[in-house]
Amino acid sequence: MENNMEENKALRSQNWFGKTGKDGFIYRAWMKNQGIPHDQFDGRPVIGICNTWSELTPCNAHFRDLAEAVKIGVYEAGGFPVEFPVMSLGETLIKPTAMLYRNLASMDVEESIRANPVDGVVLLCGCDKTTPSLVMGACSVDIPTLVISGGPMLKGHFKGKDIGTSDVWRFAEAYKLGQISQSEFVEAEACMARTQGHCAVMGTASTMATMVEALGLSLPNNASIPAADARRKVISQFSGRRIVEMVKENLTLSKILTREAFENAIMVNAAIGGSTNFVIHLLAIAGRIGVDLNIEDFDKFSQNIPLLANLQPSGEHFMEDLYYSGGLPAVIKEMREVLHNDALTVNGKTIGENCADAEVYNRNIVATMENPFKPNSGIAVVKGNLSPNGAVLKPSAATPELMVHRGKAVVFETIEDYHARIEDPNLDIDENSVMVLKNVGPKGYPGMAEVGNMGIPKKLLEKGVHDLVRISDGRMSGTGFGTVVLHVSPEAAAGGNLALVQNGDYISLDVPNRTLNLEVSDEELAERRKNWEAIDMNITRGYVNLYINHVEQAHLGADMDFLKGKSGSIVTRDSH
Structure with missing residues (x-):
């Protein structure tokens, strides 16, 4: 074992598990009380699975199953998976707003990664703020990182019509006008939220899932596979395999999150009619990884991009329809003439290579640049x-x-x-x-x-x-x-x-x-x-006081002024 440890000193985790003497004893012994065999500490990559599972975050309530699928993939690739929780932000329940705690959750993620023996990390995120907060925190540490979204709900059905979250606003107006009763309102609740997953439309959660795929932080098709589809577990297992290889390649976030990747994300967001919240989150992510991005870039790079994805609320259809029509790779392929096709992604291929063989199966869902659904899109x-x-x-x-x-x-x-x-x-x-x-x-x-x-x-x-x-x-x-x-x-x-x-x-x-x-x-x-x-x-006290005194304005991403930039993953002191 000692020779193998010496060969793998490049791994962060070996600063814990590769030690001899008292410190090594302590680091390994208490892990072994979980039934972990000794050979798991022999220099194989340790993969952290950062999980925002919570029953108070309904969009992420199925993440225990996804984490198990990731673990299988990590083991298959010769890695050692360790799952850990971080603060989870449930959009529908948290008061006064989940956005107040995005920066706090990002700090939780950053310090949890830095302080622990992980060589690479898989981020399990779905509900609106869980995605940007996890990516922001991981950027500040800059180790190999791969994102898995939870996936959208299947579309709902109410009185013969397909419905999704955007219909909440329509139902509210109809209720105000007396066009539907309170009992019908309650019936619609269950009809809309009938499966696990986040909002079925191109709301902020789906926009964030699209964002990470367009940035190159997830495997292809991550954005649109429904949460209830068995293929969501498959992509999670594949992600577990891939993160081990990313560690061996030292493929860190900063190698993927280039200026070109951010420009791609802005253009793709325009084409899919993504949420305005995309602006404030992408600015914050850029600030963490050290890419010079400003609010004018969102106008500049989306101004000539038409709406290609016919999805609510800008269009008519739902995220699962996008998946059946070819997924985000099909949209990206339609945009190949304007994108930076050589931008690197987590699977080691460029975004252009990932989408080269994509096909569009339904032109009612994915249009062409020459014949789009709407000429004006973006931000x-x-x-x-x-x-x-x-x-x-x-x-x-x-x-x-x-x-x-x-x-x-x-x-x-x-x-x-x-x-x-x-x-x-x-x-x-x-x-x-x-x-x-x-x-x-x-x-x-x-x-x-x-x-x-x-x-x-x-x-x-x-x-x-x-x-x-x-x-x-x-x-x-x-x-x-x-x-x-x-x-x-x-x-x-x-x-x-x-x-x-x-x-x-x-x-x-x-x-x-x-x-x-x-x-x-x-x-x-x-x-x-x-x-x-x-x-x-x-x-006058606590995190909210800290937030009020240090949060930056919206055009800068509403991050805290003291969280800008990377600080790295090095931990130099032992605790024993």
């Missing part, structure tokens, strides 16, 4: 005196007639103010109004909640008005839709001009020209600022 970044550092909008999910619009502001100072007044029959709002919501950004909520797609008041719904221009410093669910301007930076709580908007002010949005302006003079804004006071969060 539009708008700037002006209301958003000097930028704000984002998703053209493929917006109302074309509202892409150029001028209207009077209807202002809500907080989310509580919105809830208190939105159904007031005396609220001065009509189809030309611009709804403005303040103090829901990174510092102001805190955590930048998904409340930007404010519901339309009942009195307008009754008139057939289903969309208004809506502006906020918050986010919206990737399953949402509408002409919604998000991530306004600087946010209101940080003293941005958004904080100074008053009822009746005219706001002009011009998406084709990428502008968003408050029609108030600089002199008047200066006068208003004299009377402005930041809201008192009254938070």
